[in-house]
Amino acid sequence: MSNQIVEIYNSVQEIAWQFGGRGINGECCEDLSFIEFMALKRILELDEISVQEVGNQLNITKSGATKIINRLEQKGYVTKKTSAADGRVCCLHATDNGAKIMNRIINKNILLLEKILNQLDSITIAEIEAALKTFNNSIHKETVALTISEEKMIKSDKCCCCATPTEETTADFGEYVCYCNKVTEEDIKNAILTKGATTVDEVISLTGAMVNSNCEVNNPKGTSCYPDIVIVFNKYI
Numbered sequence: 001m002s003n004q005i006v007e008i009y010n011s012v013q014e015i016a017w018q019f020g021g022r023g024i025n026g027e028c029c030e031d032l033s034f035i036e037f038m039a040l041k042r043i044l045e046l047d048e049i050s051v052q053e054v055g056n057q058l059n060i061t062k063s064g065a066t067k068i069i070n071r072l073e074q075k076g077y078v079t080k081k082t083s084a085a086d087g088r089v090c091c092l093h094a095t096d097n098g099a100k101i102m103n104r105i106i107n108k109n110i111l112l113l114e115k116i117l118n119q120l121d122s123i124t125i126a127e128i129e130a131a132l133k134t135f136n137n138s139i140h141k142e143t144v145a146l147t148i149s150e151e152k153m154i155k156s157d158k159c160c161c162c163a164t165p166t167e168e169t170t171a172d173f174g175e176y177v178c179y180c181n182k183v184t185e186e187d188i189k190n191a192i193l194t195k196g197a198t199t200v201d202e203v204i205s206l207t208g209a210m211v212n213s214n215c216e217v218n219n220p221k222g223t224s225c226y227p228d229i230v231i232v233f234n235k236y237i
Contacts, residue, residue, distance in 0.1 A: 013205070019109055031075065035060075035198040035237065037105060039068045040077055040098055048091045059199070064237045077101065177232055178209035178225040179218040185232050192236045200233050 032040065035058070042057045043049055049057075055065035069092060072078040077098030080090050094102070117125050177183050191197040191206040204210055215224045 019112075032077075032101070032105070033193065034196040036068055036072055037102075038198065039065070040072055040094060040102055043078060043092045044094045044099060044102055050091060054092065060237065061234060064234050067237060072098070174220060177228050178207070178213070179220070180213040180215060180225070181208045181211055183207045183209040183229075188229065188232045189236045192233065198237075200230055203229065203233055 038058055039054050042054055046053070046057075051065050051069055052062050054069065055062045058065065060068075069078060069080075073080065077095055079093050079095055081093060082090060117128075120128075175184070177185055177188060187207045188203055188209075191203045195206050197203045197206050209229055210225065213225070216222050219225055
């Protein structure tokens with residue numbers, strides 16, 4: 001791995017941290033976790049969106065999306081209504097309070113970004129915009145390709161982390177989830193609920209799980225800890 005890739009990765013993480021779940025001036029995004037914020041943002045942007053579509057937009061499972069939507073509904077930011085086009089489908093709508101809190105958060109971030117960009121010349125700003133658009137498009141294409149690949153894998157050979165609700169979906173990992181780096185369920189929970197991790201990769205990065213792993217030796221099961229990490233992630237997302 002080249003130093004350039006590592007530097008880009010570190011820069012992306014820092015930007016995500018500044019505009020992510022940490023919020024502004026050390027505050028969280030009002031009473032929203034970052035993944036709740038992203039879900040509510042999608043609901044406001046897309047009319048008549050379903051729970052499944054929210055999951056697809058955020059690249060998470062339907063069960064994970066359901067937990068997020070339930071939390072948003074309990075906070076009074078989202079309501080569920082039967083689709084007029086298809087009575088079998090439940091559509092999501094943002095409430096007035098949901099729209100207000102989203103506007104407050106976005107306006108805070110825009111003001112911060114404007115303050116930063118005002119220190120740069122117009123050519124640099126245009127270059128940043130073009131580079132971010134190209135990068136974001138590449139990420140989207142890669143995410144779609146990975147999703148298609150994962151769907152094929154699930155259809156051909158389901159593992160415990162991809163199981164349906166009627167199949168085995170609990171992890172039996174003992175004291176640690178990741179034995180190589182002594183990462184516990186509490187560590188993963190803290191990464192999601194306190195530090196704002198919204199993907200399994202972010203959990204791994206924040207907890208240090210799977211770094212220089214030697215699962216065959218360290219894990220009592222003699223297998224990779226990744227499926228267990230996914231199960232715990234879905235439990236708290």
